[in-house]
Amino acid sequence: MISRLRTNRRTTLAGLVICVLVGGLELKTATAQDRSAVSAAKFTIQPARLEPYERTPLFAKIQGYVLKTRQASTDGSNTKQIALTDIGDEVAEGEVLAEIDVPEMLEELMQKEALAEQAAAELLQSTAAVTVAEKTMQAAKARIAESEAGVVRARGEYERWKAEHERIRDLAEKGSVTGKLVDETLNQLRSAEAGRDETQAHVLAVEADLAEAEAKVAKAKTDEAVARVRVKVAETEVRRLEALLGYARIRSPYAGIISQRNIDTGHFVQPGTGSQPPLFVVERIDTLRVAVDVPERDAVRIQVGSTAWIQVPAFGEEEFKAKVSRTSWVLDPASRTLRVEIDLSNPDRLFRPGMYAKARIQLSVPLAKAETQSR
Incomplete structure (x- = not known):
């Protein structure tokens, strides 16, 4: 009896060893031959909810x-x-x-617009002042040129009478002319000298006028620049009020x-x-987000672009095919789930945000496992 039990035990152990070896061999072979087909046949089915693509509270x-x-x-x-x-x-x-209704803001806008018009008018006035100052400066430059020409002419006249006076004086010393003629030439020389000095003084006066005109031009241009800044400030205030009125x-x-x-x-x-x-809440519904919380065990096998089928109980057993649009990639530390979003086109307003749904998502081979099997 005891020997028969021992024989049966040996037979059973041998059979178990053979089964394990054969089973392991068969599993390896199946995995190596068509690993992707095995994984492609697996899905995760999770409850889902329909959410608006965008939801905006308006204040x-x-x-x-x-x-x-x-x-x-x-x-x-x-x-x-x-x-x-x-x-x-x-x-x-x-x-x-x-x-x-904002009547006080409308009144303020009208005031700002009036100030902007006033600033624009002041700018035109400043621009005109610049033009006048530049014309005055040009006139002063022309007078300088005229005065300098007079100086040249006066110097020439002076030199001529100086030479004439010296010639007449030499003749008078020789007795060829009278002393009266010497006096006459001397008077002419003095008159030419005075004319020369006068034209030189006139040049200095006109140069002073030119410097004053140039200073006025600089001031006018500065006033114009300030007026431009005032216009910009006034226009900015108008735009600011218009922007506020837009609200x-x-x-x-x-x-x-x-x-x-x-x-x-x-x-x-x-x-x-x-x-x-x-005040209002606006929701975009032409496309909805199907939100799915995928457990940790399946999270690593969810990829963007994975095929998904959405079933909305309100419409019976019909499934709507879609693809995974995005994931949070990071798991929620509280629930240990991955948020997966699937965009669901809704042009006919068939689906409504807040509806309950069920998502069946195709799983892929985890990256770490795929790398291990490829070695």
Whole structure:
């Protein structure tokens, strides 16, 4: 009896060894032959949720009272006033959702525009002053040229009478002419000398006028530069007020749908803070994000571009094929899950944000395992 048990035990152990060896050989062979096919047949199925592609809360930038109506168009082509936007309304990019009444800001804008016009007029006046000063300077330069020519002429006259006086004096010493003629030439010489000195003094005076004209030109140009700066400051103030007035119209940042409205006609709104609810919430729904939290065991096998099938229980068992658009790559330390997003086209508004869904995502071979198997 004992020998029979020993024989059966040996037979069983031998069979187990053979099975293990054969099984290991068969597993190696299958893995080496078609490893990718085995991994491609694996999926992860996880609950998912539909989220808007973009969701934007809109706050007020300035304070004022909400008007009863808003413009019907964004480009001014239709001046008709229509009611405030409400939840469920589809809006276009840039469409006015509500308007805030800011009369004091409009008055301030008118004042800034008047100051800008005044600065522009002062600039024109300064430019004209520069032109006048430059003309005066040019006239002074012309007078200098004229005076210098007179100096040359006066010097020539002086030299002529000087030579004539010396000649007549020599003749008078020889008795060829009378002393009266000597006196006459002397008087002419003195007159020419005075004329020469006068023209030289005139040149100095005109040069002083030119220096004054040049100083006036420099001052006029400085005044013009200051006037230009004043114009820029005034125009900047106008643009600043216009920009602030632009915030009086609450506009949609993109085409979407209004999911929240927290204001009514006559509400007093102030610049938004985190403690206040937004005036509106706009959600983009032409494309939705399917958000999936993939567990850690499958996270390393999720790749951007992996095929996915989305099932929305509201539409029965039908699956919608898509691809993984992006992942957070980093796992959530609290849940140890990877956020995976799948873009789902929604041109017909079939799907709605907040809907429950189920995602079946094709898994790939982990990078570390693929490298090990390739060796």
